[in-house]
Amino acid sequence: MSLPGPIDPPARLLMGPGPISADPRVLRAMSAQLVGQYDPFMTEAMNEVMGLYREIFATANQQTLLVDSTSRGAIEAALVSLLEPGDRVLVPVMGRFGHLLVEIAERCGAEVHTVDAPWGTVVPLEDIAAAMERVRPHLLAMVHGDTSTTMMQPFDGLRELCDRYECLLYADVTATLGGNPFPTDEWGVDAATAGLQKCLGGPSGSAPATFSPRAVEVIEARRSIEAGIRADGDPVTAHPIRSNYFDLAMIFDYWSPRRLNHHTEATTMLYGARECARLILETGLAANQERHLLHGNAMLAGVEGLGLEVYGDRAYKMANVVGVVIPDEVDGEAVRAAMLADFGIEIGTSFGPLAGRVWRIGTMGYNARKDAVLATLAALESVLRRHGVAVPSGGGVDAAYDVYGTAA
């Protein structure tokens, strides 16, 4: 074969539902040279990462760490470590990523029950309560913000519900953490997992996660095999964790002062995760959430200023992504292709029932910026006009400017 040249990506402004363009500071941090896994510097960096992500998750949980996979892997780590085969789990489903929780929990051998809401809405608390009463689950597994619909599920009342039924509460915060309020301890969440590639402003490949003492207790009780070396004899529990790679008990040991060998830490991703957290905490967590809300609101106003309809129940919209109903007269994929080819801007398509009906435009992490919002709106106006959609001239940009005008 002829060898391909050095990697040389085209300039892209990634304004989809994530992954988004990484903050250049994160990429620079990731070019730092490696140290050994048990180097004192590495030990310190791992401890720093734990401390930084305790701030990001707003938690005191000791077990706050990185799973060495994409966000999807961390979901599996949480579910396979918390769920034994036959355990009942309740999953409120309001979009594609709820289905993913169902799918993963089924592979863990759990007995999965769902409570569904139409796409574009959230699941009412009373529906969850009724399902809890009926199912009596071991775990309530929720998506916080589902980018497939842009909806963000309220967590009010969930802890009380879980306490009533002695149930653990898991949240997939991949799409929301850092850009929307998610106070883990205040909301009584037992386990939460994320990824770097959304509001945290980094690349996919490392997944911050946190586990409450209650979750840790459940996981620790499933230990049957010594970390790294197989124990002789029978397992101690009937249901050891079905995965080695995602065995959180072993991952806790790896991140503990004992630093028991498990996987070989993806050090470059850890450097990146560390810088993502530093960037947010330099701004301040609340200020960073405000930043996402501001630019999300500007994009939303801009989309409406172009005469386009916003998808979903606005009362529950995530700050960092907006669903845009594709005008009937236009081919959504042709518009996306022109945005990418001619303007270097990526906006998102949709899945399942929304495929071909809704674009998803994100404003998150490094790309929650005024210039990114205005450039996207100007390009969209131009492309829509060339595709025969009658759009008000300057309507998108003007509406976004109005939002910024009152804020800056």
Add this chain to the structure above:
Amino acid sequence: MSLPGPIDPPARLLMGPGPISADPRVLRAMSAQLVGQYDPFMTEAMNEVMGLYREIFATANQQTLLVDSTSRGAIEAALVSLLEPGDRVLVPVMGRFGHLLVEIAERCGAEVHTVDAPWGTVVPLEDIAAAMERVRPHLLAMVHGDTSTTMMQPFDGLRELCDRYECLLYADVTATLGGNPFPTDEWGVDAATAGLQKCLGGPSGSAPATFSPRAVEVIEARRSIEAGIRADGDPVTAHPIRSNYFDLAMIFDYWSPRRLNHHTEATTMLYGARECARLILETGLAANQERHLLHGNAMLAGVEGLGLEVYGDRAYKMANVVGVVIPDEVDGEAVRAAMLADFGIEIGTSFGPLAGRVWRIGTMGYNARKDAVLATLAALESVLRRHGVAVPSGGGVDAAYDVYGTAA
């Protein structure tokens, strides 16, 4: 909390059994900006990666790709996708990483049988043959090179054996690929998984892997759930793959022209993996293996030149790591600590029965270099002398020079 500063690792020369210092070219490639998951550039980069790793694995396998995890995760992906609960698997064990295969296969619900060899040796073919006759396994799962002992298992005759019993052949080549010959197709290996952090010269966090048509057939037959969205109705097979994240059928789809959504590719790690392969293929695969052998031989000669004993059966030693018996009169950990603190050089400790008895010194990837070998030997001589070990003055470096003298 007070915010930690920008990441600023100390200078380290990582001469342990891996991870090793990454090639700076790989780190630079990883600082390239992201593109979208389905960007034409990304599609092309993924196809390039498949082609590059077909060369590295010396295979024509279509399904040659990256698993988004460390090397350990790719082992699990192979085993959980190839093994159904109750399937018999035979694992020849000659060190720690054989135990890891056992441990992972047990978590997959497989019926695991082992054939053991003392540490420091390899498992004789006739022992494997006898065990195959007895066990009749679905899968023979082997570690190619086990860094815990520095031993490399010969693969001669294994394909014939597997054909006789209609058995699949899996190899963990994490520690050997790129630095030792491993012709996947010539040896008839059905599945092999690696990592970037050893002879490939990159950081941990992405795992190249390859699967023969025979392995693909087994995996495809286990499809029961549509990629990404759960199908309604009952599963098609009795034993769907127990993991979503490591479901190779779904990962194949993601890397296929259909690009069905699964995880969000860890693009930065993919850039790194691509550059690792480019570096090796620029040199030439065979030349790169020769390079590892040369520097490995120089290190081995140097260790003996210092009057130290080499661990294990030399006839089966991997090119890229040497076990060094720690002299009785010295505390191995004190020597390692002084090497790191005073010379910035990391050498490895050992696990299990070899802990405290053997150091492991690696010469692989970027650090398979003359200056790295000589600097390590000079530092080791100095530290040993200060710790009261009588070592021949210049004996290590001189012996290494002798090896280079005949080669360069």
